[in-house]
Amino acid sequence: MLEERTVDNKWQGRANESIGPVLLQSQAIRDRIGELGARIKEDYKGKTPHLVAILKGASIFHADLVRSIELELSYDFMAVGSYGKLAKSSGEVRILKDLDESPEGKDVLLVEDIVDTGLTLHYLVQSLKTRSPKSLKIVALLNKPSRREIDVAVDYIGFDIPDEFVVGYGLDYDQRYRNLPDIYILRLGK
Ligand code: PRP
Numbered sequence: 001m002l003e004e005r006t007v008d009n010k011w012q013g014r015a016n017e018s019i020g021p022v023l024l025q026s027q028a029i030r031d032r033i034g035e036l037g038a039r040i041k042e043d044y045k046g047k048t049p050h051l052v053a054i055l056k057g058a059s060i061f062h063a064d065l066v067r068s069i070e071l072e073l074s075y076d077f078m079a080v081g082s083y084g085k086l087a088k089s090s091g092e093v094r095i096l097k098d099l100d101e102s103p104e105g106k107d108v109l110l111v112e113d114i115v116d117t118g119l120t121l122h123y124l125v126q127s128l129k130t131r132s133p134k135s136l137k138i139v140a141l142l143n144k145p146s147r148r149e150i151d152v153a154v155d156y157i158g159f160d161i162p163d164e165f166v167v168g169y170g171l172d173y174d175q176r177y178r179n180l181p182d183i184y185i186l187r188l189g190k
Helices: 026-043 059-068 085-089 119-129
Strands: 017-024 049-055 074-082 093-097 107-115 135-143 156-160 183-188
Touching: 026 059, 026 135, 026 156, 049 059, 049 119, 059 074, 059 107, 074 119, 093 119, 107 119, 119 135
Parallel strands: 049 074, 049 107, 107 135, 135 156
Antiparallel strands: 017 183, 074 093
């Protein structure tokens, strides 16, 4: 059940962009991240997980997630982009910023904001596996199962969501709205 909560005037969006209703409020996101952090703590007991956030969308989720994991850990960042819509369907992903440190021998946990077709993660998993991590798992805040084009095993999922365009909490439309604390459905057109 979606809550009909609209954003402040300053977030009304540009012409033809309508933001709202809210899909996930910041408190619900916080609570779920607390649960994910507790599970990850249990699963990685005695280990030092190495969290790899995929920029830019995952940056805010990552910042909250690492603080919810009561374990010694390390982290790194990668940025990827597609070669355009057509190329994306082929699964090709461009690495815009690679890891600073080698993942070799590390218990890598990839951090994504959203899994949609799965193509980005599929590529990243294949690519990282060749670099000999000790283990490789995935945590994603949002998952759109109805959009999946390729099978990817996501180990920790925050929320399964419907096939709607969402913004806020790191997720953008045309690089905007990433700083909204809640996650909203964005509708384009009048
Ligand atoms: C989003 C998201 C994932 C990818 C998921 O990134 O952060 O990386 O798309 O889509 P897929 O499952 O269909 O491959 P985006 O390209 O929007 O870049 P951003 O993180 O910089 O916003």
